[in-house]
Amino acid sequence: MKLKMLSIIVAMATASSLQAGEVEEGAYIGVFGDYYDANWENIRGVANGGVGIDNSTGWGAELGYRFNKYWSARIEYADMDFDLEGAGVGSQDGDRLGIDGLYHFNGGPFYALAGLKSIDIFDSNLFANAGVGYRHHFTDNFAANFETTIYQGLERGYTDVGAKLGINYMFGKTASSPTKVEPAPQPAPQPVAVDKPKDSDGDGVWDRDDRCANTPMSDAVDAMGCSLYEDKEVTVSLLVRFPNNNSQVSQQYLDDINAVVEFLRAHPETTVVLEGHTSSLGKADYNMWLSKKRADAVAAQLVDEGVARSRISTIGYGEERLLDSSNTQEAHTANRRVEAKVISIERVKVKR
Template sequence: MKLKNTLGLAIGTLIAATSFGALAQGQGAVEGQLFYKKQFNDSVKHIEDGYNPGASIGYFITDDVSVNLNYDTTNHTRSNDGTGNQKIKGDTGSVTAQYHFGQAGVDSLRPYVEGGFGHQSRTNVQADGHSGRDQSTLAIAGAGVKYYFTNNLFARAGVESDYNLDNGKWDYSALVGLGVNFGGNAGAAAPAPTPAPAPEPVPEPEAPVAQVVRVELDVKFDFDKAVVKPNSYGDVKNLADFMAQYPATNVEVAGHTDSVGPDAYNQKLSQRRADAVKQVLVKDGVAPSRITAVGYGESRPVADNATEAGRAINRRVEASVEATAK
């Protein structure tokens, strides 16, 4: 495959992804990326270091693990040591798996580690009366970090080590990249909520009597996550329906965490949880101006953080709305 075709496909993927109205994270997401490597060539003699542009596309098989297809091409690389300063051409294709730490979100850092295998093909240096191609099988290991400008647009910086299984030597590279991801379970349709049971008939009073009605919301989250789980969509929809029935009501959506981790990190995590519930309410028809999302970090526990069961209860978003029904 020619590099211009590969880069064209990757650029098209980036543009198409940014046109979606609601991008997502997590299991099932697709990630497209363009990158640029500084390649340190040590495993083959008579080749200088070079710069390798490339592209990759990946699929998240879980919220944290992605499988990636990668392609880059040798560029600005020449032979040395008296072999005529010839231009070296070639390319590398690989399959790698990446494990990500933390949660993607605006202004967040998400470190990763990776490993996999690849195949490299390069023109040989024309010397000693022969020419040909150097074919190598590579074992790949690396690490780096992704910085998210938005929930889905990110920049990447990392390092990779390539072990040449044919000659037992190492090459190294440093790279930067830009990518997007879209799809995944965060964009899955919410299941239809269970209809609320019809209220039992009440004898009509002689005169109208004002009655206070109230609805409460308690959404639980997985450890170090800020994604609303599908089994909570019905509860959020009930709150949205209540606010549609009483259009004068407003609500505060309060995010909380357990006590694991630094206070500053937990404050940001609780705010992301509150924002995630607000987004589902807006999707269900509630005007954003009627919702205030506030993160309280770990400052308001309702259970004992010394136990796993207590910490699971504290990882929550709460909301309460009441109105007067006549």
């Protein structure tokens, strides 16, 4: 079994060496001395008597490939010689076969590793392993490495520790720095006249990139020098109060009504809803009629100022929506009203 595994590794190493000229990052082979600290009890073997497995020393070989600056992988075989406890013989041959992935920190000499190993002594046991190592280059092609690894049994609950000291030979591109070639001296460059970029309108965008010349200094601009805009909500509100049992619009509210007219002219997409209200005095049916009449009176004022009737809606709430429900003269005065609020969205410039 061991001879077969070694034959496979030697054959793969020979194939890698034949292709070394085509390898961009580099294949490598290595040999190592191996120490394995085990403490397995009651293992079946030696005429089926229970024995204990103690430490092992041995040797091994590995075949690896460096994919890039950070990652490499390898196949490992180790010939092991375990000390026995509780048996009439002193040691037992075993072997270890498996694969590892290696991560090289910052592409340097220190690396972490993780993999799976099968250790065969009396019977085969599968282990997961993880560890750290260090590789030191003597030349571009030769390096020594040291590793320490923890092994955790997947079929039995063994936890072991191992260490390796080995020598590697690298094929193809190595991790050493290339020889620096001094460039041939070049003639001194001649100064070239370059036009200094201009920003004529001072908006922070060079004229060669500016698609909107002469933007105001107060405007924020985009990468092409054009003014930035944002949507802003604008509103106008109206409140008209009425005497008791009255729907006539007082002269004192004409300026407020004119402000709504100007807003509607400036925003032709908007409409207005006039809401009429009364106090709690009187009958509810009458108050409903009176509140609608008050809303219609304000609507008539808007129409007289040129607002289309189709843009105006009126509704009477009577005494259903009192601002103040107390039975005082002040509360009754506050409740006799017509209200409106018109909202629109304007696209306005963003200022610096």
